[in-house]
Amino acid sequence: MPDLLLELFSEEIPARMQRQAAENLKKLVTDALVNGGLVYEGAKAFVTPRRLALSIHGLPAKQPDLKEEKKGPRVGAPDGAIQGFLKGAGLKSISEAKVQHDKKGDFYIAITEKKGRATQEVIAEIIPGILTDFPWPKSMRWGGAGGPTLRITKTAPGIDVKVTEFSWVRPLHSVICTFGPETEEPAIIPFKVPYTNIVASNSTRGHRVMSSGEISVKRLDDYAKKLEAARVVLDADRRKEIILSDAKNIALAQGLELVEDEALLEEVAGLVEWPVVMIGEFEKEFLDIPAEVIRATIRINQKCFVLRDPKTGKLANKFILVSNLEATDGGEAIKAGNARVIRARLSDAKFFWDTDRKTKLEARLPKFEQITFHEKLGTQAARIERIARLAKELAPIVKADPAKAEKAARLAKADLLTEVVGEFPEVQGLMGKYYALAEGIDKEIAEASEEHYKPQGPNDRVPTAPVSVAVALADKIDTLTGFWAIDEKPTGSKDPYALRRAALGIIRIALDNKLRLPLLTVFRKALSALPKMTDQKNVKDAPSISPEEDLLGFFGDRLKVYLRDAGARHDLVDAVFALEGQDDLVLIVRRVEALGKFLETEDGKNLLAGTKRAANILSIEEKKDKKTYSSEPDASKLTAPEEKALAAAIKAAEGEVEAALKKEDFGAAMHAMAKLRAPVDAFFDKVIVNADDKAVRENRLKLLNRIREATRHVADFSRIEG
Amino acid sequence: MSDKNDPLSPARSFQGLILALQNFWAKQGCVILQPYDMEMGAGTFHPATTLRALGPKPWNVAYVQPSRRPKDGRYGENPNRLQHYYQYQVILKPSPPNLQELYLQSLAAIGIDAKVHDIRFAEDDWESPTLGAWGLGWECWCDGMEVSQFTYFQQVAGFECAPVSGELTYGLERLAMYVQGVENVYDLNFNGLEGDKKVTYGDVFLQAEKEYSKHNFELADTEMLFQQFKMAESACTKYLEAGWKDGSREEHLMALPAYDQCIKASHVFNLLDSRGVISVTERQSYILRVRELAKACGAAWLKTEGGRA
Structure with missing residues (x-):
């Protein structure tokens, strides 16, 4: 059974798009083949920064023949009906039709046979279309010979319609398409990429710097082997393995431990065709900067990994870099260059960290008056004020000191105005805690800055310290009631303000901490604190249900999803939720549990x-x-x-x-x-x-x-x- | 490559680096232009890029453009940030198939050998809201440091680019710091000489950075600037309107002078922004106003000798 090999060789594909592109290529080609009656044994897609590749093995050499039967009129039917049937079935005379008998009598029947076409022909036909419509998140045209052009069609005087005739994620340079059985020299399927002068061949290129000239390939095993010799590791997962194991070994040799980072590993594997892992160093004094900031700096800006000392668990003043080159000087220039940039970045970070600590968090607050949270929901300052008041009111329910809860809520967002958070948004909250502690602010208050954002996702920790819980609830409730009041609710897959996550967060906080939270009362309180809405919707459109009840219904749905994931029956949640005045999550869940047991x-x-x-x-x-x-x-x-x-x-x-x-x-x-x-x-x-x-x-x-x-x-x- | 002891070696002097790039791109058939004589935020604003990228005519050009980013001023105290710096700009229209190779060769010409240094093309989509322009490409990394922007223009002044131009923008100070092995921009050797005869970047520009930082942040006359913005905007519109030959909209004769006023408006806006007198909401509307000018200039340009087929 023959195999197909396809490679699309281009300029550098953004790392974040590579996996999906490989999957899409596989799905589009295999689906089209199966639709054409060509069933295959296996398919695997590959991707490097410069190429998308697909191997499909065990394809038949041709499509199966198709026999089509078309039932016609009764024998002896009027001529008009017979002529119509002949035309429809493509027959010249009625003698080409067969007569078939059933219980109603004799009928004409036309049998047309469609010969299956050679697989090669089918491939040459389907792939250009797949390339033309390939679902890149963003694609482009390019210039020069072979670059696709823009066709401008005049549909009417003064109205130009521009048609991009072909586009790719970055300029496409060549295409491989070979097809043939394992034992023979495969054939090239020489289709043309639409509107370019690229014709599929069997040749490609290896690593940009460490190889030269073109390579001719046959099928997957030969292709992968020759690429490897030309310094390209075709399989992204293998590149990941190489990076991870080399990084761990290099770290170990220095008595250190790699701080693993799957997302970074995935990205880095998409930035190199031939990973070469090295270790670099920076000055020890930078270790005064919080570890999270060092890591963010090195990871986001430089795509490098950090290392820690396994004995102390603290970061080491070393980093792991992954280059795309076996340099002729053994990598000294690369190491020195990367270290130089990291040093510059860390000096910036250190400068920010030092500068930030010169201003008290409290002193930053007035600036929030100039920052709009949302056009209809007022400034950040107004929002913080609402959260602070709500946190104070919730304090007795969560057994927190009301004054502390209020103060914590006021300071919890202050770090958004610091340099470090401006540079690295992902350390928000955490920096607030560090700055608060550095100022000598009460630990409970300081920690609320970090904790009040939690839980961020289903696997994130739920805050338990009472002050943190008060601020976390107040923050999320203000968000939800605010967006509910202005009718910006999540719809379908759209949830730009992450309101589902906020509601789930409240549910988890309440349940984990066994908080007796009367949601409706709390929602009403939060809603009444919002700015007055001036542009009321038409009365006709106004929902008959109040926003707090609508929001409670949303919580019901979220709770159902949450409990279902935890193994509870969703109908039991419905059965309890249908009762009057059910707005206490803890009681609802306990009732559902009791009901579940009873029904067993x-x-x-x-x-x-x-x-x-x-x-x-x-x-x-x-x-x-x-x-x-x-x-x-x-x-x-x-x-x-x-x-x-x-x-x-x-x-x-x-x-x-x-x-x-x-x-x-x-x-x-x-x-x-x-x-x-x-x-x-x-x-x-x-x-x-x-x-x-x-x-x-x-x-x-x-x-x-x-x-x-x-x-x-x-x-x-x-x-x-x- | 030139001798390392030659004062004009790219590794020894800032001007040597510029000369090497000029030579390289001249050999590729580029027109070597001199900087445009107006204040602008980036080499892209030069009419040799913005306008020449529009229309079907081939165009290959390279030039140094002094670039002014008033907000980036640091009173000469930051080793990497300047409110006035140099960009080296290359436009190849249509973009040739070997543009990446040419770029690597240009790096080799300034002493960065791709067999020793790790050169990487990292995703970076370019967009200029003020110019109504966007393109796809990369930031080019050398051993982890961004040294250039590489863009295939898709749209400029709101018009589709056909053919597509390839744009290369080199950050000259940063590249020079790398090849000279210097950590502070003001320590760059400008003329490649030593001892008494050595002139550094700081000798040339430190005073200017201090003075302009004060100007950009504290003293620039905002009342005048607000007026200048309005004047440039209305002049641009006026020239565009008056530029139609014989009143029909078939041929335009004033695209370049009109576009100068668009450049002017953009720079004045940048100054107002750095003076902190433009609020967040106003900011967006100023950007849109400049974009409207750029679009109208682009439309006019397409009806000129240079912009037509």
């Missing part, structure tokens, strides 16, 4: 079935009678012993449930509810609801309604599945 018992399952049965009967009869049976049943009209027993049991259970709920003992509430199971079962067993006596029937329907109502003390059973 026999009593629970049967009571659920009984309640659903009651609800079903009720809804059918209510529909039939066009009225609802929501009032109390008349005790004097209860006749059967089972219905009397049920009525009594409901009353008793409700009393018990209410008492248990008052103590927030959901287990006990469920246990009390379980006592209904036997009377409910007995009732359905022995009593006929639709009694002939109208009054009796009505009274029984009211009793059914009582079952439904009673269970609503713990959950809305109608929302539970099963």
Whole structure:
């Protein structure tokens, strides 16, 4: 079975686009082949800074033949129908058609055979189109011979439509396309890249500096081997392995340990075709700068790794650089050059760090008055003021000192105005803590600066220190209520203000810290602190639901997602959330847990079935009678012993449930509810609801309604599945 | 390459570095222009780039452009930041297929050998909101240091570039510091001589950096500048309107003088910005106003001798 090899050789592809481009190439080509009836055994895509490559093995040499049958009119049908059929099927005369018999009689049938085409031909046809429409995040034209041009079409006088005829991520230089079985010299499929003068061949180039001339290749193994000889490691994962293991070994030889960084490793592997790992050094005095800042400087600006001393865990004054060259001087110039730049960068960082500490955080605050947080939500200063007041109000709930919570909230964002954070936004919060500690500010307050941004993602730590928790909640609640008030809610995949993350953050903080947070009350308070909205929407468009209730609904959805990820049933969350006044996350979760346990018992399952049965009967009869049976049943009209027993049991259970709920003992509430199971079962067993006596029937329907109502003390059973 | 002891060796003098680049690009067939005689933020503003990048005519040019970034002034106290520095600008239109190779050869011409130094092309998309221009390309790294910008122009003054120009911009001071092995820009050897005859970059520019920093941040007459902005803006519009030959919109005769006023407006805006008298929201609208001028100049240029087929 033949193999296909494709290479698109270009100028440097941005590292961040490489993986996706390789995946896209593989998917687009294999999908197109399969659509053309060409099934393959395996496919693998590769990418380096200068090339995208794809190998597909085990392709058939040609497409299967296709036989198409087209049913025509009845034998003896009017000539018009026959002519139409011949035209549609592409036949010259009716004698070319076959006659087929079925139970309705004899029909004409046209059989056309489509010969499968050679795979090579199909490939030559599909790939140019794939290249033309290739989904690069951003692509370009280039000049010169072979560069695609811009066609300007005049559609009407004065209206020019510009058509980019071909574009690529960076100038494309050559294309390899070979096809053939393993044992033979593969053929070149010489398609032309549209609107360029590039014609696919079997030749490419190796490393820009460490190789010269063109290389002719056959298929994947030969291609990879020849590239390797021309100083190109084709496989990005292998480049990563080389970098990682060399970096670790070099570190080890110096008694140090590599600070691993997967994202940096991935990026660096996309910047080199031939990784050469080296170690460089900077002056020890830079180690006074916080380690996070050193790391950010070296990582972001220089794409280098940092090292630490395994004994102390502290950063070492060394770094790992990955070059793309086995230099003729052994790499001395490269090391010296990189060290020089890192030294300059660290001097800047040190200067920033020293300068920042000369200004107190408090003294920076007035500047926030000039910074807009959001056009409709006022300045940063106004927002900080709101957060501070809210943090103070939340303090008793989270058992924090209100004055400390307020002060922490006021200072928590101050580091945004420092030089270091201006340069490296990812150390925001952390720098605030360092600067606050350097000023001698209370540790609890200082730490809130870092902690209040947490949790950032599903794997991030949740703050637990009370002052930090107060500020974290206030910050997130102000964000959410603010954007809710101006109707900037997340839609679909769009969530530019990361509001889902903020809500999930509040959920995790509340649950992990077992905080009894009355969300609706808190939302109302936060909403009332927002600037007055002047441009009210049309009354017609105004939602009938208040923003705080809408926001609570959003929390319900987030909670469902969160609990589902934790293994809970989403319908149970719905069943609890449907009850009135459920805005306390801790209670909701405890209730869901108790409900889940209850429904696993026999009593629970049967009571659920009984309640659903009651609800079903009720809804059918209510529909039939066009009225609802929501009032109390008349005790004097209860006749059967089972219905009397049920009525009594409901009353008793409700009393018990209410008492248990008052103590927030959901287990006990469920246990009390379980006592209904036997009377409910007995009732359905022995009593006929639709009694002939109208009054009796009505009274029984009211009793059914009582079952439904009673269970609503713990959950809305109608929302539970099963 | 020239002898290392030659004062005009790129490794010994700032002017030697410039001369080596001039020679290299002259040999590639570029027109070697002198700097444009107006204040501008980057070599891209030179009409030899902005306007000549538009239209179908081939154009190969190289020049040094003094570039003014009023906000980057540091009173001569920062070893790397200047409010006035030099860019070396190369435009090749259409961009040749071997532009990257040419670039590497130009580095070799100033003593940076790609077999010894790690030269890398790192993603950097270029955009100039004031010029209504964008392109794709890289920042070029030499041993971890950014030494040039490399851009394939896609759009200039709001018009698609056809053909595409390749633009190379070398930061001359930074490159010179690297090849001379100097840590402070003011220590650069300017003329390549030693002892009494040595002239440093600081000898030439330190005083200017101090004076202009004070000017840019503290003293530049903002009232005058606000007026100048308005005047340049209205003059530009006036010249553009008056430049149409015979009143029909087929041929334009005043694109270059009009564009000078766009350059002027842009620099005046930069000064106002460094004086801190333009708020965040106003800033955006000033940028848009300059862009409108640039676009109108580009449109006019396309109807001139130089901009037409």
